[in-house]
Amino acid sequence: MNILFDLRRLHGFQSFRDGQQESLRSILDKRDTLSILPTSTGKSLIYFMAANYYRKMYPSKFVVICSPLISLMKDQVSSTPIYLKSTLLGSGQLDKDVENKVWKNYYDIVYISPERLSSMVCPNMNEFISLLVVDEAHCVSQDGSTYRPSYLNIGQIRREFLPNVPILALTATATTKTQRDIISLLKLNQPKIVHVGMDRPNLHYIFNHRDIKNPIAQIMSYQPKMGQTIIYCTTRKECESVASQLTKNGWVSKYYHAGLCIPDREDILKSFLMSEFTCIVATISFGLGVNIPNVRLVINIGISRSISAFLQETGRAGRDGKNSQCVLLYNKNDLCRYMRIVDTKHERNALIRMDTLVRTPGCRRKNILSCFQPKHTSTYAPSDKCHGCDVCDGNFVDLSKMIPPQKDISTSDHVPDLHKRLLLNAIIQTGNYHGILFPIDYVRGSNQKNMQIYIKKYKHDPCSVHGKGKRFSKQYWKNVHMHMVEQSHELSVKYTKTGNRVYSVKL
Numbered sequence: 001m002n003i004l005f006d007l008r009r010l011h012g013f014q015s016f017r018d019g020q021q022e023s024l025r026s027i028l029d030k031r032d033t034l035s036i037l038p039t040s041t042g043k044s045l046i047y048f049m050a051a052n053y054y055r056k057m058y059p060s061k062f063v064v065i066c067s068p069l070i071s072l073m074k075d076q077v078s079s080t081p082i083y084l085k086s087t088l089l090g091s092g093q094l095d096k097d098v099e100n101k102v103w104k105n106y107y108d109i110v111y112i113s114p115e116r117l118s119s120m121v122c123p124n125m126n127e128f129i130s131l132l133v134v135d136e137a138h139c140v141s142q143d144g145s146t147y148r149p150s151y152l153n154i155g156q157i158r159r160e161f162l163p164n165v166p167i168l169a170l171t172a173t174a175t176t177k178t179q180r181d182i183i184s185l186l187k188l189n190q191p192k193i194v195h196v197g198m199d200r201p202n203l204h205y206i207f208n209h210r211d212i213k214n215p216i217a218q219i220m221s222y223q224p225k226m227g228q229t230i231i232y233c234t235t236r237k238e239c240e241s242v243a244s245q246l247t248k249n250g251w252v253s254k255y256y257h258a259g260l261c262i263p264d265r266e267d268i269l270k271s272f273l274m275s276e277f278t279c280i281v282a283t284i285s286f287g288l289g290v291n292i293p294n295v296r297l298v299i300n301i302g303i304s305r306s307i308s309a310f311l312q313e314t315g316r317a318g319r320d321g322k323n324s325q326c327v328l329l330y331n332k333n334d335l336c337r338y339m340r341i342v343d344t345k346h347e348r349n350a351l352i353r354m355d356t357l358v359r360t361p362g363c364r365r366k367n368i369l370s371c372f373q374p375k376h377t378s379t380y381a382p383s384d385k386c387h388g389c390d391v392c393d394g395n396f397v398d399l400s401k402m403i404p405p406q407k408d409i410s411t412s413d414h415v416p417d418l419h420k421r422l423l424l425n426a427i428i429q430t431g432n433y434h435g436i437l438f439p440i441d442y443v444r445g446s447n448q449k450n451m452q453i454y455i456k457k458y459k460h461d462p463c464s465v466h467g468k469g470k471r472f473s474k475q476y477w478k479n480v481h482m483h484m485v486e487q488s489h490e491l492s493v494k495y496t497k498t499g500n501r502v503y504s505v506k507l
Contacts, residue, residue, distance in 0.1 A: 010083060017041050017198040030166045032191040033181055035466045038198050039172045041317035045170060047133045048081055051108050054130040061130035066117055068136050068148060073111040075291055084108040089460055090116050114150040117157060125161040131163060132185060137169035141181035143455050155187040173311045175372055198372050203326050204320045205364040205389040209397050210329035216245045219299060222327055229294030231277040232300055232313050236283060243281040253279040293320035300328045306350035307357055307371050330358050335404040340475055361400045364389035415483045424478055424505050425465045430454045440477040443469040
């Protein structure tokens with residue numbers, strides 16, 4: 001088969017980009033493949049062409065693509081080449097008969113979320129599927145930026161029901177540990193690893209001190225002459241506030257976060273795609289599904305939750321290959337501030353590494369790349385200037401001396417047994433199935449409405465722990481909880497369909 005001829009005939013491109021041809025040949029040889037290709041390098045073209053070849057080889061089979069977001073899958077379905085038929089199998093599908101069409105081999109490509117994949121499982125599943133593609137494969141790892149427990153089921157399904165079906169795992173960012181996790185947890189069999197490097201020379205990195213007194217003026221100072229802007233915030237409240245203030249100052253903006261209903265989010269995304277407004281202020285819920293070529297500016301207000309997350313977020317910029325800016329506005333209190341949000345030791349360590357990266361002297365680009373690829377493979381010599389960051393341009397703020405305060409960063413090695421028992425009882429007395437903040441509020445004496453049922457239930461019970469821990473801060477109780485998760489076996493964690501963690505005491 002002449003895949004270069006087909007590339008020109010079907011897609012109009014004269015040549016493949018780095019990593020595309022090598023990945024395609026590997027999966028056409030029916031070999032498990034892990035492809036780590038930077039954002040905007042055309043990962044979808046690989047499985048489009050593979051689906052075309054597999055349809056010719058196995059006319060009674062179709063390709064399944066596991067993808068993390070409905071918005072992303074809808075975008076992928078709409079961008080499928082005309083020589084292929086594709087569909088989305090999930091809650092975003094309006095056609096009630098689509099599942100019957102899938103099993104009757106009507107489609108060449110079927111998009112499905114990892115949570116929904118288990119609904120496709122059947123004893124003869126192997127006879128229907130020619131290739132399994134796992135998009136955003138870094139989600140399988142806690143070292144990834146958007147850890148999704150449902151991704152763990154993919155490896156089990158592959159081993160039990162699709163033993164002879166090759167897997168193509170795709171991601172834009174993967175540390176050495178993440179690569180190991182992907183191979184192990186997806187049960188890849190001696191995979192071909194295609195890694196072309198993660199450098200995107202058209203992105204210009206700027207790390208600056210955040211102006212607390214006049215943050216809006218600082219943000220607006222980066223306004224590009226053309227193109228669109230994405231601003232990432234940590235909380236929903238911050239998103240709404242920043243968007244409102246920017247609009248008042250003449251920079252028309254809208255906010256986007258998971259607290260909005262799905263139709264509202266879809267309307268905002270559609271308007272942004274059509275350039276009806278130029279700036280969107282969002283939490284990390286806005287990211288993987290965004291495929292907008294002319295984003296010229298991405299601003300992170302505060303550090304990202306991990307270095308992988310930072311690359312995913314800044315990866316929204318310059319997808320058309322044109323020069324774009326990636327700005328991170330840093331404050332030394334960021335680390336302590338975000339430590340209050342995360343739950344596990346892994347997340348805490350990822351935050352610390354991100355904070356350290358921002359404060360590390362030297363070229364921003366080299367420092368970022370060194371986190372993902374061995375230094376001897378870097379295209380930049382130690383003395384080289386990348387000409388794509390504020391340090392190499394000589395116009396930078398030295399953040400290396402901005403050491404974050406140490407309070408609340410580390411968890412004490414010793415937690416009194418009395419405090420452990422108080423928190424365990426608080427978890428039990430609030431239903432034994434909540435995220436950790438709810439029982440912490442309970443033990444600290446909160447009287448919020450949705451807690452009244454539990455307060456009344458134990459009101460006259462001498463064992464009630466409501467308010468027994470009010471003299472300690474919320475962060476202290478989060479540290480107690482973190483210690484218990486890491487050191488004891490009394491707590492179990494489960495995940496809701498949306499990926500949220502809930503904790504239960506093993507009774």
